[in-house]
Amino acid sequence: MIHIAWWILFFPLISFAIIPFIPEAKRIFAGWIACVGIFFSFLITLRFARPMFDAGEFHTWYSKINWILIPGLQLELGFFIDSLAILMLLVVTGVGTAIFYYSLEYMEHDEGYKRYFAGLSLFAFSMIGIVISGNLLQLFIFWELVGLSSYLLIGHWYQKDEAADAGKKAFLTNRIGDFGFLIGILLLWTFSGPAGSRTLNFLQLNASISSFVQSSPAHATGLTIAMLLIFCGVLGKSAQFPLHVWLPDAMEGPTPVSALIHAATMVAAGVYLLARMFSLFLLSPVALEIIAYIGGFTALFAATQAIVQKDIKRVLAYSTLSQLGYMVMAIGLGSAAVGMYHLTTHAFFKALLFLGAGSIIHATEKQNIFEMGGVIKKMPFTSAAFLIGTFALIGFWPSSGFFSKDKILALAFSENRLLFISSAITVFLTALYMGRAISLMFFGASKIRKKLHEPSQKILMPLLILSILSLAGGFFGFERFLHDPNHHEMSGPNSLVIQLATVLGLAGVFSGFFFYRIGEKNRKSLLQPFSWAYEILMRKYFMDDLYDFLIRYIQQPFAKLLDWFERTIIVEGAVNHAASFTALTGRYFKKLQTGRIQTYLSVFFSGVVIAIYLIRFGALH
Amino acid sequence: MEIPLFYILALTAAASAIVVVTNRKPAYSVLALALMMVSLSGFFILLKAYFVAMIQILIYAGAILVLFLFVIMLLGIGSSDASGQRKVSVFIKMRRAVNIALLIAFASQLVLMISAAQHAFPQKNFSGTVETIGTALFNQYLLPFELVSGILLIGIFGVVNLTQRELSKKA
Amino acid sequence: MIPLTHYLIVSGILFAIGALGVLMRRNIIIMLLSIEIMLNAANLSFVAFSSSHADFGGQIFSLFVVAVAASEVAIGLAIAVLFFRSRGILDPNEMNLMKD
Numbered sequence: 001m002i003h004i005a006w007w008i009l010f011f012p013l014i015s016f017a018i019i020p021f022i023p024e025a026k027r028i029f030a031g032w033i034a035c036v037g038i039f040f041s042f043l044i045t046l047r048f049a050r051p052m053f054d055a056g057e058f059h060t061w062y063s064k065i066n067w068i069l070i071p072g073l074q075l076e077l078g079f080f081i082d083s084l085a086i087l088m089l090l091v092v093t094g095v096g097t098a099i100f101y102y103s104l105e106y107m108e109h110d111e112g113y114k115r116y117f118a119g120l121s122l123f124a125f126s127m128i129g130i131v132i133s134g135n136l137l138q139l140f141i142f143w144e145l146v147g148l149s150s151y152l153l154i155g156h157w158y159q160k161d162e163a164a165d166a167g168k169k170a171f172l173t174n175r176i177g178d179f180g181f182l183i184g185i186l187l188l189w190t191f192s193g194p195a196g197s198r199t200l201n202f203l204q205l206n207a208s209i210s211s212f213v214q215s216s217p218a219h220a221t222g223l224t225i226a227m228l229l230i231f232c233g234v235l236g237k238s239a240q241f242p243l244h245v246w247l248p249d250a251m252e253g254p255t256p257v258s259a260l261i262h263a264a265t266m267v268a269a270g271v272y273l274l275a276r277m278f279s280l281f282l283l284s285p286v287a288l289e290i291i292a293y294i295g296g297f298t299a300l301f302a303a304t305q306a307i308v309q310k311d312i313k314r315v316l317a318y319s320t321l322s323q324l325g326y327m328v329m330a331i332g333l334g335s336a337a338v339g340m341y342h343l344t345t346h347a348f349f350k351a352l353l354f355l356g357a358g359s360i361i362h363a364t365e366k367q368n369i370f371e372m373g374g375v376i377k378k379m380p381f382t383s384a385a386f387l388i389g390t391f392a393l394i395g396f397w398p399s400s401g402f403f404s405k406d407k408i409l410a411l412a413f414s415e416n417r418l419l420f421i422s423s424a425i426t427v428f429l430t431a432l433y434m435g436r437a438i439s440l441m442f443f444g445a446s447k448i449r450k451k452l453h454e455p456s457q458k459i460l461m462p463l464l465i466l467s468i469l470s471l472a473g474g475f476f477g478f479e480r481f482l483h484d485p486n487h488h489e490m491s492g493p494n495s496l497v498i499q500l501a502t503v504l505g506l507a508g509v510f511s512g513f514f515f516y517r518i519g520e521k522n523r524k525s526l527l528q529p530f531s532w533a534y535e536i537l538m539r540k541y542f543m544d545d546l547y548d549f550l551i552r553y554i555q556q557p558f559a560k561l562l563d564w565f566e567r568t569i570i571v572e573g574a575v576n577h578a579a580s581f582t583a584l585t586g587r588y589f590k591k592l593q594t595g596r597i598q599t600y601l602s603v604f605f606s607g608v609v610i611a612i613y614l615i616r617f618g619a620l621h
Numbered sequence: 622m623e624i625p626l627f628y629i630l631a632l633t634a635a636a637s638a639i640v641v642v643t644n645r646k647p648a649y650s651v652l653a654l655a656l657m658m659v660s661l662s663g664f665f666i667l668l669k670a671y672f673v674a675m676i677q678i679l680i681y682a683g684a685i686l687v688l689f690l691f692v693i694m695l696l697g698i699g700s701s702d703a704s705g706q707r708k709v710s711v712f713i714k715m716r717r718a719v720n721i722a723l724l725i726a727f728a729s730q731l732v733l734m735i736s737a738a739q740h741a742f743p744q745k746n747f748s749g750t751v752e753t754i755g756t757a758l759f760n761q762y763l764l765p766f767e768l769v770s771g772i773l774l775i776g777i778f779g780v781v782n783l784t785q786r787e788l789s790k791k792a
Numbered sequence: 793m794i795p796l797t798h799y800l801i802v803s804g805i806l807f808a809i810g811a812l813g814v815l816m817r818r819n820i821i822i823m824l825l826s827i828e829i830m831l832n833a834a835n836l837s838f839v840a841f842s843s844s845h846a847d848f849g850g851q852i853f854s855l856f857v858v859a860v861a862a863s864e865v866a867i868g869l870a871i872a873v874l875f876f877r878s879r880g881i882l883d884p885n886e887m888n889l890m891k892d
Binding site: 598602605 | 811814815816818884885887
Binding site: 623624627631634635638639641642647650651654657658661664665667668669670672673676677680681684685688689692693695696713716717720721724727728731732747749753754757758761762765766769772773775776777779780783784 | 794798799801802804805806808809810811812813815816817818819821822824825826828829832835836839840842843846848849851852854855856858859860861862863864865866867869870871872873874876882885
């Protein structure tokens with residue numbers, strides 16, 4: 001059992017290794033190899049998950065090999081699979097398989113078909129690596145690999161400037177977060193014990209850190225700093241405020257990539273990291289509180305921006321930001337289980353929404369929702385799938401989103417009223433922007449002149465499967481995989497919260513329909529007083545301008561200073577002068593090399609004579 | 622009988638070696654070297670190394686020196702020597718003086734060291750015949766023996782390569 | 793009975809003469825011949841020590857020296873011939889194409 005766990009990781013890697021060697025003429029095999037690779041990973045994961053589905057038993061598998069063994073530093077490579085990891089693996093490989101299969105059709109005529117599937121496989125490999133890593137350092141390695149593969153996929157259409165820039169933006173923003181993450185890892189390492197017995201292993205980290213915290217009150221502050229630095233990595237990967245800016249731009253990648261990044265892989269990695277290290281975060285209540293506020297703020301902040309977006313993919317991107325904020329907030333409020341539960345259901349319906357949107361974009365070749373309309377008549381199946389996704393995103397009973405979102409709201413209700421209010425507003429806003437998007441896309445007169453038709457089964461099959469999961473995911477018992485280490489029981493249903501959320505959701509959808517469908521003619525006059533708010537939202541709260549200012553007026557002059565220092569002091573002063581000194585001495589010593597063999601022999605022979613004299617007079621004893 | 626023979630051989634060897642080094646004509650040098658080889662094989666017989674003595678004459682005098690003679694004849698440099706024709710520069714004169722001083726230092730010190738060592742010389746029933754040498758060579762020293770064949774092979778390759786290039790350039 | 797020392801002194805004298813030739817003659821052929829003298833001086837020491845210690849190793853290594861000398865002479869003479877063909881002289885001081 002334990003040895004096959006490696007194959008979960010290696011199947012996508014093998015696909016990645018094979019794909020470049022497939023001849024261009026037979027490139028269709030590249031897609032199939034990628035699909036089969038991740039599907040096999042999924043099957044093995046199911047093998048691990050079965051005892052939990054069957055009997056609710058919790059197993060933990062752990063295995064390692066030693067990597068670096070020097071005195072004072074023991075590093076190992078290993079995997080650690082518990083119920084949390086299995087749930088995450090199910091999401092990554094399961095939703096991943098659906099997206100891979102979908103891509104077969106979606107990317108069929110793309111020039112970089114092989115490159116695309118190689119990138120997808122690498123992405124899956126890195127993400128699985130994060131999930132099964134047995135220690136923080138190994139996790140960090142895969143974490144960076146995820147950053148790299150996301151760069152490759154977002155910039156897949158690198159001929160387009162926007163796509164290339166978006167790839168760079170994602171990579172650089174993540175680097176900023178990862179820098180803090182790395183420092184946090186190193187801090188934790190020093191906290192984990194006296195030199196020589198330090199560890200980054202998840203199994204031992206908890207005990208060693210809790211004894212560290214108990215040893216002195218000052219240590220608690222140190223731990224808070226370390227945990228917040230680790231949270232910096234989450235800020236980057238899971239796109240929380242203020243490092244969220246890369247995610248909307250990442251929409252420049254192919255739509256299945258957006259689905260993969262938003263649902264199953266990249267952004268989920270940050271939340272997964274929080275859940276994986278949750279027992280350590282629990283030791284630092286201050287850090288948890290900050291995390292909760294950042295999450296809650298991101299949820300609200302992103303939801304407001306989603307209202308004004310015109311590109312359907314950007315609407316979904318801001319919605320992802322907002323939902324991620326929910327997850328982070330739930331974990332910050334003290335329940336990793338609730339956060340992970342929402343991650344799971346969100347993976348289903350967000351993948352469904354993206355794939356549905358991709359299907360519509362594929363057919364209409366448009367992304368602006370104002371240019372669509374009436375799609376439901378032309379593409380009923382896709383539209384139904386999209387509507388199911390919307391249903392789940394807003395959180396109506398009995399969809400999967402209802403269960404997870406209700407748990408988050410109930411948690412916020414019992415833990416922090418301020419965050420509860422902001423979450424409730426977010427529920428309303430979510431319903432509002434989704435209602436707006438749907439009314440514009442699916443209903444009314446069609447503005448598309450092209451003849452539309454449903455796509456082939458390669459696109460419809462994943463939509464069907466994900467629809468089922470989104471609709472009925474709440475009844476499959478995914479919460480069995482989740483148990484808080486502090487045995488925090490998941491909050492039961494709270495009728496007040498449920499009623500409030502449902503009312504807010506309905507109100508939101510209705511307002512969306514009202515403004516963009518029924519009362520369309522009066523919209524301009526009704527919204528006239530709020531044009532300043534519209535402006536702010538369109539400019540993304542001036543976040544991009546702020547970053548632009550920071551880079552242009554602060555980072556750039558500093559870089560210029562460093563550049564000057566390097567050029568004049570280091571290169572001109574030190575390096576070049578050292579080089580000219582070497583050249584000068586070389587010019588003089590060159591004269592010793594006469595090129596006359598007998599001179600060399602004479603020198604050699606005099607050396608022999610000197611050696612003989614030294615031996616003779618005992619100098620070499 | 623033994624002691625006068627040793628001194629005759631030693632004188633012959635040293636004298637012929639000096640002739641090799643000083644003679645203007647390379648052909649004479651080669652012949653003097655052949656004489657030195659013969660006297661050395663005389664030493665080997667005195668030391669009861671009969672097999673090595675035979676090899677010394679057969680291979681050195683018979684093969685290697687003949688090769689030298691061939692080359693000298695081929696190049697037609699019967700009496701020419703660079704030092705005779707060209708003006709000797711100050712640098713080379715200086716180098717010569719240094720060389721001679723070095724050699725005197727070397728030889729004197731060597732002789733002093735050796736005479737201080739005072740080795741006994743047992744000899745007993747020890748003699749290097751074909752049989753004893755062969756037994757040792759193909760048992761104890763088999764690996765070095767095989768390696769030497771590698772050196773010879775590389776030598777052959779080297780010579781063929783060097784001369785081959787010469788041929789192809791002409792063609 | 794001749795002591796070992798005598799053989800070694802003869803060997804040393806021959807070696808010194810050979811070294812003199814290598815260092816001072818400006819003719820590649822003579823230099824090669826002088827190298828042969830040096831190798832033979834070493835051979836004499838080998839055989840003398842072999843008899844002194846009643847060990848065949850020295851004699852066998854003198855055979856190896858002969859083999860190495862044969863290879864060295866073959867290659868050395870080939871180079872000498874090529875050099876003479878291209879430059880018309882045998883002065884090793886003119887072997888300076890690789891300089892600079």
